[in-house]
Amino acid sequence: MEQTARRKPIVERVSVQKSYDVLAGQLRDRILTGEIAVGTRLPSERELVELSGLSRGSVREAVRMLEVEGLVQSRPGRYGGIVVTQPDKKSMARFVGQFVQSRRLPLRMIQEARETIEPALARLAAENRSEEELAQLRALNDALGDPNLDREAFARLNLQWHSTIAVASRNDLLSALLYAMSHGVFAQTIDDAYDNPEIRAAVFRAHGRVVEAIAARDGAAAQRRMERHVVATRAMGRDDGRSELSLDPPGPD
Amino acid sequence: MEQTARRKPIVERVSVQKSYDVLAGQLRDRILTGEIAVGTRLPSERELVELSGLSRGSVREAVRMLEVEGLVQSRPGRYGGIVVTQPDKKSMARFVGQFVQSRRLPLRMIQEARETIEPALARLAAENRSEEELAQLRALNDALGDPNLDREAFARLNLQWHSTIAVASRNDLLSALLYAMSHGVFAQTIDDAYDNPEIRAAVFRAHGRVVEAIAARDGAAAQRRMERHVVATRAMGRDDGRSELSLDPPGPD
DNA sequence: GGTATCCAATGGTTTGACAATTAAAAGCCC
DNA sequence: GGGCTTTTAATTGTCAAACCATTGGATACC
Helix, strand or coil: CCCCCCCCCCCCCCCCCCHHHHHHHHHHHHHHCCCCCCCCECCCHHHHHHHHCCCHHHHHHHHHHHHHCCCEEEECCCCCEEEECCCCHHHHHHHHHHHHHHHCCCHHHHHHHHHHHHHHHHHHHHHHCCHHHHHHHHHHHHHHCCCCCCHHHHHHHHHHHHHHHHHHCCCHHHHHHHHHHHHHCCCCCCCCCCCCHHHHHHHHHHHHHHHHHHHCCCHHHHHHHHHHHHHHHHHCCCHHHHHHHHCCCCCCC | CCCCCCCCCCCCCCCCCCHHHHHHHHHHHHHHCCCCCCCCECCCHHHHHHHHCCCHHHHHHHHHHHHHCCCEEEECCCCCEEEECCCCHHHHHHHHHHHHHHCCCCHHHHHHHHHHHHHHHHHHHHHHCCHHHHHHHHHHHHHHCCCCCCHHHHHHHHHHHHHHHHHHCCCHHHHHHHHHHHHHCCCCCCCCCCCCHHHHHHHHHHHHHHHHHHHCCCHHHHHHHHHHHHHHHHHCCCHHHHHHHHCCCCCCC
């Protein structure tokens, strides 16, 4: 076999660096390394023009890139400007949603992802939850047991319960991914009718079992029970899994 | 309780739509719905200027946004232009990497995510693999058993094995997420020395057990064994988990 | 003290020009 | 005809200089 077989070619594909790309790269690096802290105001566009030696157009294109990446936010007006931000779970959801939508990934794949991630979050929540979070989970599910809830209130409480588990897991990455599965993917899903008391009762009981395991810090049980819940929920005509999606997130952020 | 308690406010926050944002939104919609097919050439910047009535600068900012989102690619030159693309796993990896890096998420969280996703992929692979993929997995692991491999070759084959499992899972979303965990996150990881024959042998055996389960279409076993493998691999000083990271992807794409 | 107005700094947008890049097409030599 | 060099046209890249729109503090007024 030749030495050159399946080796890196002599030269990488030469790609001319566009000026806006270079500037965006510089700023991105200094933001990601933390050299420029979140909340900091970057120099104004006109100052960046001076500092970089580029034209305003190029500077603006660089800023636009960083803005799409969720690394800065820019607002007009005096005391406006370009401030450094962190990409949040919503931008993650947007991105994942576009990935799924543009590739026409079937719902099955998103369901599988959710059925993978959410039980893992339950396990981690069992291992890491605080007493406050445990109490909150119990309170939320208690509220969920009220048969007089209207449909929207039920869905909101349900979503808050799942969201609390994500927080308690102490894993922001998996939490953000779950959020993306739940929110970023179904743009135009029909808000299908589901208000079956039996289903509600089943959800209530399933949540209760998961909370028990979390209370006992039994990660394996929490994971197992959550998986059964999520899978069952899908089998019941996607009520739980889909009706959440047209809702707003529970709290701020 | 008042009717207005915790309800949506009367007006949403009014945010003035910037012109480039509107144009980007229009194009994004028509790309995501498939109205504009992947591979299609969009009108040139100057044509977009005419069509939209905006200035060239605004048009360029819109295009820049879509480019960052991975929805288009633009190249200069005659027969260049703006062509519609699909966001790929690399752009997913970039985005997730920035999310992790900008938030200073500890390595622990990425590891947990990997230990969640990869076993799930093994389970799905067991359920969905083709005969060819099974053969490929066997061949790759056989090659991995060769004690004369240099370090880089071992790592490359190892990576290909994991990658083949991802393909066999038939879940492009989870596959892309695993890829992001493996590639998007560790920018400046040291290529730590690991060339321990014992570790290699352990990896070889663990892979073998996973492949057996996949051959038997035993999803639960595949998942369990893969989880043990991934966790063990981390415990061994992250050899397996990290040394992959400085490598290139195995094949095209 | 409250209200209305002003004002200055910022991003948003336009216009028009020229440079750089690219790959096909044409020309040229043998 | 075959293999080069050169030309050429369409495209993005870049610059410059204005002016508009937005924002929220500062100021003036009552």
